[in-house]
Amino acid sequence: MTQENNELIYIWDAYCGWCYGFSSTLGKLHANHSELPLSVWSGGLFTGDHAQPIGNFPHIASANVRIEEMTGAEFGAAYDQLLEQGDLVMDSEAAAAGFAALRSQAPERSAELASAMQRAFYQDGKSLSDPDTYREIAEQSGLDAExxxxxxxxxxxxxxxxxxxxxxxxLGIQGYPTLLLRKGDSLYQLGGGSTTLAALEERLAGVLG
Known part of the structure; x- marks a missing residue:
């Protein structure tokens, strides 16, 4: 089968816990299908009036328990402390700007860089509005930090x-994460969140024929 003009498109938000949980599955799928280009687009979950301190979203702690159960993702002690303090502002626009800065240097590594950002937040408790976070990720990733x-x-x-x-x-995306396949001029939704690798593979095969 030809893969010409086919592309995976991953819609995410850096402050989306389900995106953090999905990142491992996405990495495995792309490793299995390296012939498919993968683009990563930021959706903007916490912007405008929704860019608020993390403590204003009390459901996050219980959601994280479910994310751990469904995906195996682990949340670090530094992040748990940040969640308890509750004053870090989740600003998706700043995070998306940081991601765009990393992506501009290595677009083919977009998913890897997105995962590095989420580890910085969900494991190390670092703000994704802080330029120093991106300086560190760039240095660790072999990119130009400045x-x-x-x-x-x-x-x-x-x-x-x-x-x-x-x-x-x-695109009418209803939630994050969402993984799409562009086949020619058409877009197909493959899944996201707690979707398993097996389910993604089945849907991908069904679309590609």
């Missing part, structure tokens, strides 16, 4: 990120 911070803070990056949010919204 270029990443400059890109993150550039006014045109904010404009680009907001346009990316609009592009995702126009």
């Amino acid at each position: 270029a990443a911070v400059t890109f993150m803070n550039a006014p045109e990056t904010v404009t680009s990120v907001r346009n990316e949010f609009i592009r995702v919204s126009r």
Whole structure:
């Protein structure tokens, strides 16, 4: 079967716990299908009036228990402490700008860099609004750390990120994470969240024929 013009598109948000849980499954799927390009787009979960302190979302703790049960993802002690303190503001626009900065240097490693961001938050309790977080991720990933911070803070990056949010919204995405397959001019939803690797493989095979 030809894979020409086929592409996986992953819609995520850096502050989405289910995205964190799904990242391992996504990595395994892409490893199995390296012939398919993988694009990663930020959706913008906590923006505008929704960019609030983490303590304003009391459901997160119980959701994390379910994420651990369903996906095997583990939340670190530093993150648990951050959750208990409750004052870190989850700002998806800042996180998306940081992701765009990393992605700009290594677009083919977008999923890997997204996972590094979520480990920084969900394991190490680091703010995804802090340029130092991206400086560290860039250094660990063999990227230009100072270029990443400059890109993150550039006014045109904010404009680009907001346009990316609009592009995702126009797709009619109902939640994060969502994994899509673009086949020619058509988009097919493969799953996300607690979707298993086996289920993703079955759906992918069904679409590709």
